[in-house]
Amino acid sequence: MNTRFPLPRGSRLVLASHNKGKLAEFSRLLDGYGITVVSAGELGLPEPDETATTFAGNAELKALAAAKAANLPALSDDSGLCVSALGGAPGIYSARWAGPDKNFPAAMQRIEEGIGEDERDAWFICVLCLAFPDGTSRCFEGRIDGSISPEPRGREGHGYDPIFIPSGETRTFAEMSDEEKNRISHRARAFEAFRTACLA
Structure with missing residues (x-):
């Protein structure tokens, strides 16, 4: 079975998000691969309702909507x-x-x-989905297990980072630098699966 789902160098890729921080993050991740990233927000694309019942379902819904609206490959995430x-x-x-x-x-x-x-057992999930205007798509999942801290700790990160302690760590995500978190996070693991399958 061919596990490759290539995104050629020189491609223009829509990030199916209106979040400027997420655009900056994925632009950094894709730097060096010859991919130009533009956000759905920059293109004025509507945000579809997330009506699926799984992370993969919502990621695919967002990626396919952006790919078809922009007539370009699109990458989304749900986490x-x-x-x-x-x-x-x-x-x-x-x-x-x-x-x-x-x-x-x-x-x-x-x-x-x-x-x-x-x-206190908990885990973070991230699913990335790459979709094309013809309706084809593929999802990539990353997961990190850990536990819930009894109280929020740390000032870095965002969302639930102050209460999540990754397995093998004593610090929460919010007590780590971005560089430390990005080496082990659910999003980093999903991106590595995407990179292996899609980027030259």
Whole structure:
């Protein structure tokens, strides 16, 4: 079976996001591969409703919508924190738990109130999806296991980083530098799978 899904050098790639920080992050990751990255926001593309029930489903939905609207290859990601004691929640609803005002301290408090002292197993998932205007697509998953800190710690990162301690570590993601986190994170692992399959 051919595991390659090549994205040729010189390609123009749409990042299916309106987030400027995410555009900067993926532009750095793709630097050196001859890929020009432009965001869906820059192209004025609408953001589709995330109606799927899995990370892969939502990533594919966003990538296919952007690829067809722009008539270019598109890359999307969908990611979130899963807590074992909460049945995998907040999961695909990680952003929604923080509400429209992105109140992640409240979302982290909600997690703490929902679990017991010995129920702290958790993991982060990231799924990247590369899609083409003809409707073909492929997803790449990255996962990192860890546990929930009893209290938020650290000022780096974003979202749920202050309460997530990766396995083998004593620090939360928010206590690590971007460089340290990006070596081991769920997004780094998903990107490595994408890089191996798609980039020369």
